[in-house]
Amino acid sequence: MSSNINRQFRLKSRPVGKIKTTDFDLVEEPVPTPGPGEAVIRNLYLSLDPTNRIWMSDMDQYMPPVEIGAVMRGGGIGKVVASNSDAFKVGDTVSGLLGWQDYYVAGPNDEIPVGVLPAELPVGLPTMLGACGLTGLTAYFGLLELGKPKAGETVIVSAAAGAVGSVVGQIAKLNGCRAVGIAGGPEKCKWIIEELGFDAAIDYKAPDWREQLEAATPDGIDVNFENVGGEIMEAVMARMNLFSRMPLCGMISGYNTDEPMRGDFSPILMRRINVRGFIVTDFLEKYAEATMELATWVATGKIKSQETIVEGLESAPTAVNKLFEGENLGKLVVKIADE
Amino acid sequence: MSSNINRQFRLKSRPVGKIKTTDFDLVEEPVPTPGPGEAVIRNLYLSLDPTNRIWMSDMDQYMPPVEIGAVMRGGGIGKVVASNSDAFKVGDTVSGLLGWQDYYVAGPNDEIPVGVLPAELPVGLPTMLGACGLTGLTAYFGLLELGKPKAGETVIVSAAAGAVGSVVGQIAKLNGCRAVGIAGGPEKCKWIIEELGFDAAIDYKAPDWREQLEAATPDGIDVNFENVGGEIMEAVMARMNLFSRMPLCGMISGYNTDEPMRGDFSPILMRRINVRGFIVTDFLEKYAEATMELATWVATGKIKSQETIVEGLESAPTAVNKLFEGENLGKLVVKIADE
Numbered sequence: 001m002s003s004n005i006n007r008q009f010r011l012k013s014r015p016v017g018k019i020k021t022t023d024f025d026l027v028e029e030p031v032p033t034p035g036p037g038e039a040v041i042r043n044l045y046l047s048l049d050p051t052n053r054i055w056m057s058d059m060d061q062y063m064p065p066v067e068i069g070a071v072m073r074g075g076g077i078g079k080v081v082a083s084n085s086d087a088f089k090v091g092d093t094v095s096g097l098l099g100w101q102d103y104y105v106a107g108p109n110d111e112i113p114v115g116v117l118p119a120e121l122p123v124g125l126p127t128m129l130g131a132c133g134l135t136g137l138t139a140y141f142g143l144l145e146l147g148k149p150k151a152g153e154t155v156i157v158s159a160a161a162g163a164v165g166s167v168v169g170q171i172a173k174l175n176g177c178r179a180v181g182i183a184g185g186p187e188k189c190k191w192i193i194e195e196l197g198f199d200a201a202i203d204y205k206a207p208d209w210r211e212q213l214e215a216a217t218p219d220g221i222d223v224n225f226e227n228v229g230g231e232i233m234e235a236v237m238a239r240m241n242l243f244s245r246m247p248l249c250g251m252i253s254g255y256n257t258d259e260p261m262r263g264d265f266s267p268i269l270m271r272r273i274n275v276r277g278f279i280v281t282d283f284l285e286k287y288a289e290a291t292m293e294l295a296t297w298v299a300t301g302k303i304k305s306q307e308t309i310v311e312g313l314e315s316a317p318t319a320v321n322k323l324f325e326g327e328n329l330g331k332l333v334v335k336i337a338d339e
Numbered sequence: 340m341s342s343n344i345n346r347q348f349r350l351k352s353r354p355v356g357k358i359k360t361t362d363f364d365l366v367e368e369p370v371p372t373p374g375p376g377e378a379v380i381r382n383l384y385l386s387l388d389p390t391n392r393i394w395m396s397d398m399d400q401y402m403p404p405v406e407i408g409a410v411m412r413g414g415g416i417g418k419v420v421a422s423n424s425d426a427f428k429v430g431d432t433v434s435g436l437l438g439w440q441d442y443y444v445a446g447p448n449d450e451i452p453v454g455v456l457p458a459e460l461p462v463g464l465p466t467m468l469g470a471c472g473l474t475g476l477t478a479y480f481g482l483l484e485l486g487k488p489k490a491g492e493t494v495i496v497s498a499a500a501g502a503v504g505s506v507v508g509q510i511a512k513l514n515g516c517r518a519v520g521i522a523g524g525p526e527k528c529k530w531i532i533e534e535l536g537f538d539a540a541i542d543y544k545a546p547d548w549r550e551q552l553e554a555a556t557p558d559g560i561d562v563n564f565e566n567v568g569g570e571i572m573e574a575v576m577a578r579m580n581l582f583s584r585m586p587l588c589g590m591i592s593g594y595n596t597d598e599p600m601r602g603d604f605s606p607i608l609m610r611r612i613n614v615r616g617f618i619v620t621d622f623l624e625k626y627a628e629a630t631m632e633l634a635t636w637v638a639t640g641k642i643k644s645q646e647t648i649v650e651g652l653e654s655a656p657t658a659v660n661k662l663f664e665g666e667n668l669g670k671l672v673v674k675i676a677d678e
Contacts, residue, residue: 264599269616
């Protein structure tokens with residue numbers, strides 16, 4: 001699992017439109033050695049997320065954009081291979097913003113502290129980036145804390161076959177709701193119904209998607225867990241009920257453009273919708289409890305976790321585009337090295 | 340105060356763009372007599388509100404649109420002149436959806452029940468349609484229940500010299516906030532600062548309104564009480580702080596068009612803004628307490644009430660356009676008859 005070099009994807013230019021491999025320099029550095037208080041981590045799995053695209057841009061965003069010339073930021077899981085830190089011992093499995101590279105140096109200067117995972121994990125490492133990681137927590141908090149679904153209500157989620165959406169629908173079902181998913185293509189639609197237990201699916205690539213939306217939500221929509229934005233968001237909002245809730249998790253359809261991500265505000269006014277943007281770190285103090293609940297659901301089969309695993313760090317810049325082209329099922333992970 | 344005829348503005352066609360007198364038929368009917376359980380009300384003051392424009396259209400809205408041929412819906416205050424109802428006695432002052440007409444027949448079929456006002460009122464009747472009426476309650480609930488302003492925070496309100504906005508800013512000041520108003524023209528801007536006590540004003544008709552907005556909100560914006568929509572709303576939202584709140588009361592800039600009232604959703608996501616549409620009736624169960632507080636504030640001079648009074652029912656269809664052209668100060672009221 002070790003190597004003599006540390007390959008790093010450094011951001012060369014801010015992408016215009018779709019991410020291109022030429023937006024990065026793939027550089028080779030010596031494997032780092034830990035300074036005082038530091039640990040060196042061998043990265044094993046890299047999490048690919050829509051927010052990567054935001055970090056590459058200089059749009060208004062949660063964290064500072066990745067600077068030109070810096071290693072691309074990204075979440076991941078790795079193993080400690082050298083340590084001068086009391087916080088890490090060699091062999092620990094850790095998760096954090098390990099970056100698009102083979103090795104990461106953890107230490108007191110981390111943007112967000114790297115965390116040590118329990119020695120015994122109930123699920124595999126990719127799932128710890130997916131349904132039992134920040135992805136699952138995003139679904140959990142957005143739906144339960146902001147969407148506040150009640151049994152019998154209709155919950156709709158866009159990018160429903162994706163990492164977050166697939167968990168949202170399953171948690172909605174656990175809460176007695178009608179779960180409706182929007183996904184691209186008949187296979188994904190079939191998958192979320194037959195494998196994940198959604199009640200209905202809308203194929204947004206089908207010409208009759210508006211009719212499908214209407215048919216799938218005969219009682220309107222009480223919770224819209226929004227991941228995509230654009231004209232589909234508008235069509236969904238037009239069917240939202242009085243006093244419905246809209247956790248705004250993402251608007252992936254706009255991330256490849258420089259245009260404002262506009263939508264019609266009038267349903268918010270007329271139907272008194274509560275729209276709330278959020279990111280998972282807003283709920284940091286509740287992570288432990290929620291992670292335990294998610295892990296229990298996955299371990300007992302109440303929630304199915306799905307990962308799409310791409311081999312090799314070198315694939316990251318092309319693989320990340322799958323998120324925007326809807327080519328992945330569930331959580332998109334790059335395998336960097338054997339465990 | 341009585342007359343032999345009942346003039347009625349009946350909606351003839353749904354306005355396209357600006358409201359025109361030709362969108363109404365002014366018909367003359369005999370003064371009605373009350374049937375069993377009914378009372379006849381002589382209308383004295385008619386409230387003109389941006390929502391009138393919505394009711395004239397068939398857009399998605401709170402209540403059913405006014406039907407073609409029906410008397411135009413509108414709030415008002417009147418006096419009972421004949422009654423076969425236990426709920427009303429002759430001489431009672433009442434408020435409700437009395438319509439654009441000289442007389443209204445109140446009874447069990449009212450869309451919203453007509454209410455009897457106390458015999459002794461602390462303020463004049465026009466103020467009972469303004470700062471102490473639904474207008475004041477709209478400001479009160481939107482700001483306090485949804486905006487949740489904390490002392491020291493910055494509250495901004497659009498249409499700040501209008502009926503609702505002028506009250507919003509004054510309640511913000513009572514709560515220890517920095518109150519910033521957006522209004523059209525130097526006179527209104529001067530008025531909201533010097534007469535109403537706003538801390539700063541932005542003249543949206545000035546070419547440098549964006550610079551004024553920036554200068555007026557050095558610490559960003561914590562509460563945006565939104566009345567107008569459009570590009571000014573977008574510019575305001577771009578300055579909203581993390582976890583800020585946006586009670587969405589109206590988007591008057593879009594009411595004269597058939598276009599969706601679009602705006603950029605990305606600040607909601609990135610800054611985790613809470614956007615909530617509302618109308619005053621959402622807080623019906625708290626009216627009594629809030630009305631008492633508003634009346635006390637007005638009676639003790641803590642809030643200044645301002646009305647623009649237009650003479651004569653016949654003026655209603657032209658006067659209502661003042662709301663969209665920014666020609667009124669405070670509450671716009673039509674005086675139909677002497678008290």
